[in-house]
Amino acid sequence: MEVKPFIKNCIFLTWFLLVPAGTWLTYKAYPPHISGRWLDVLAFLLLTCVVATMPIVINNMFIFLIQWVALATFLRFGLFVEIIFAQIAVIVLLLKLRILRKGELFRLPLNLIMFFLVSLTSGLVFNWLGGEPGPSFTDNPNYLWLAFSYAVVSYSMNQIILSFNLYFIYKSKEPYFGKDFIVETITTFITFPLGFVLYTLYNQFGNLALLFVGIPFVSLSMIFRLYYSSEKINEYLQKTAEIGHQMAERLKVDDVVDLLIQKVSEMLPVDYAYILEVTKNDELELVRGIEEGMPNSLPPVKRNQGISGIVWGEQKTFLYTARKEWQKYSNGHLPDDAESILGVPIVRSKKVIGVLLLATKKKRAFEKFQLMIIDILCSHFAVAIENAKHYELTKMQSEHCSLTKLYNYRYFENLLTEEFNKLTRFERRTLSLIILDIDHFKQVNDTYGHQSGNEVLVELASRLSKLMGLSCGTVARYGGEEFVVLLPDTSKEEAYVIAEQIRKMIANWPFTIKQSLDFDKMQQNVMITASIGVATAPEDAEDALALIRHADRALYVGAKRAGRNRVAEYSSC
Secondary structure, eight states, X not given: OOOOHXXXXXXXXXXXXXXXXXXXXXXHHSOOOOTTOHHHHHHHHHHHHHHHTXXXXXXXXXXXXXHHHHHHHHHHHOHHHHHHHHHHHHHHHHHHHTOOOTTOTTHHHHHHXXXXXXXXXXXHHHHHTTOOSSOOTTTOTHHHHXXXXXXXXXXXXXXXXXHHIIIIISOOOSOSSSHHHHHHHHHHHHHHHHHHHHHHHHHHHTTHHHHHHHHHHHHHHHHHHHHHHHHXXXXXXXXXXXXXXXXXXXXXXXXXXXXXXXXXXHHTTOSEEEEEEEOTTSOEEEEEEEETTEEOXXXXXXXXXXXXHHHHHHTSOEEESSHHHHGGGOOSOSOTTOOEEEEEEEEETTEEEEEEEEEESSTTOSOTHHHHHHHHHHHXXXXXXXXXXXXXXHHHHHHBOTTTOSBOHHHHHHHHHHHHHHXXXXXXXXXXXXXXXXXXXXXXXXXXXXXXXXXXXXXXXXXXXHHHTTSSOEEEEXXXXXXXXXXXXXXXXXXXXXXXXXXXXXXXXOEEESSOSOTTOSOEEEOOXXXXXXXXXXXXXXXXXXXXXXXXXXXXXXXITTTSSSEEEOOOO
16 A cells, blocks of 8 residues: 655654654653662563564454553553553564565654554543552552553554554555454453553562563464464465366466466565466576566576576575565566565476566565465466366367368368357358369379378468468368368458459469479479359358358359369359
């Protein structure tokens, strides 16, 4: 969430005008009740700092459980000491979270202002209600309710200021009263009684009370953090398994690649993502590159060249937390504002087939356990990619002629049926079909050999593909020396013009053959011609088979019988 520079400047100005002066006035109005107990003050300060370094992290939200220590500090030493301790605790927390980076320094005065107002408001309410520092709950039970009011006001002010910061400074659009709010509320009110216990035990046992309460709290905090970490890892593992299943269901290579990029960007704080593949030239070539949502390209990378090349060469994962750690290894292909880098090899059958490179503008953005998650994800990706490539290869071989590489009869029939269905649903205006047959092709085979005949077929297929590449037609080998061109939304007149272009392209330029039976000639030019038939639905046919039959009739009756090397339209007369 980006904060405007004007608002940042206002935050610094507000802190400068409010906190120092407010702290000084508090000192004058409510002087600290230390009376020679400096060792006790330092012990409370130490406990405050320890608790400040142990926030609970839930859904990237830091729950600062310092209120119970602040309550005991306030009851024992007064408002001024509690304010100072709260300010120190904020600094310790921000240093622990390492968020005082360039561009985010405004968070320090922002949080100092918030905790100053929380401490000041709750303390003033306590004193306004008649409370005084150092109360005895046993001598005057009314102080217990005053202390409770302090806790309620402290929590309420914290939530009010926090909501103000989220909506007016960070411009957040997320609902405030969500799961995070409930968790924070429960944990805060569970820990507040610890403040009463700490204060009561301190009055009886002195600084030993800090050990009696502090050690169990620290232990429980560590256990809770470990539990939450395990829950978080389990959640990531579950997501990884789901993504693995989704990738396995994809039958196209591009779909698998797009899914990995999308899911990784959702799981991790990623600004830049690159998937590179090891090519036959022993280089890493970019398959997909995303920079802040926009596609990008990178030049090929050699083994051990740059970070991705090192990941490939070392065949292991690399994690860099800041630019200064990886800058000396970079080949200059990464963005200038990238900081944290995560490079993972994509391994299949103990061989690196690619590299996944993730980068973000934030320092220390990736956690160590995420290395394992991404590594597992890359294993799923390697299997899914191989399966998708096998599927695409098998599909291509089943749909294409092995000699000419054009679509075969099976694919053409399915496409024709599909296009005719669109025609009947009025999704197509017309559907034209061109069938051509090479004239006297048997003589070519008999004169120059069948291998030379195959060369003619291959060259003709190449010419047809180039010509129809400029239009919306689909070219297929129908069988033997016959070829078809399917033209959706093309009238008979337009189809006839295209057919005439095809006829001239064949008749006017010789075909080159190299595998002739005449061994004395390394290369020969052969002139051939073709007869072509044209039919168009719905005017010439009411179904797909009729369209083929009528175009074929135009070919043999209108073109072949009329002398060959010509184009004929189907006519019902």
